[in-house]
Amino acid sequence: MEVINQSTLRTDRSLLVITHLTQLLHYIIGFGGFIVPLIIWLASKNSVEDMNEHGKSIINLQLSMLLYIILSIPAILLLGLGILTLIGVGILGFVMPIVNAVRAGNGESPSYFLTIPFIP
Template sequence: MNDSGIPPMNMPVINRDDKNMAVMAHLLPLFGFMVPGVNIVIPLVIWFLKRNKSLYIEHHARESLNFQITISLLVVLWIVLKLMLVGLLLLPLVPVIVIVVLVFLVRAAMKAGRGEFYRYPLSLRLVN
């Protein structure tokens, strides 16, 4: 958006429902802390159902899905290293990583709620 609040000519108009769905694509994966795998399934379902209906929702669901896959791969790597090294020096990293993930999720949800496109930093781009 420019200073007058009017979107540029090439930017699609994003309605409130699209913004809400995009926010949910970023925040609902938090249930993955309670039920492993849900963090990937939720953005995958949103992306699959909405990818042909809204470019905005498709973008945010895809970004969320890529980020959740990246985080899941890192968790698996962390578990393997923890088992191999019997937890030496790896346990103190858990709170730091959780806080960083939460900050990225909240930041993405805020941008989605404002109608902005967002890309997670340090995320693998596995789903195009």
């Protein structure tokens, strides 16, 4: 008897786009930009095609931004370099989710600039 393993993954690009755009909740309501994408990723990584790849990229970006913010706070005392880092993290955290939401809508892989791969 032969067992056929059929993939039950569904293609849902709109959910991928929404997952990327939920990172912007930090800018809209002040919180939720890490928790909401994490919940969406964990709930649908086994049922949506490419969700695992996109979810890992989102979490890696959020953790990298948190690390950059933590490191830039003491760097404010060093000639104000921390302020430039905070501004850069703010711009990076706003632009990259939008760029990758467009990429997800087109069926492309995510590409986050200056992201440390905490989750491989």
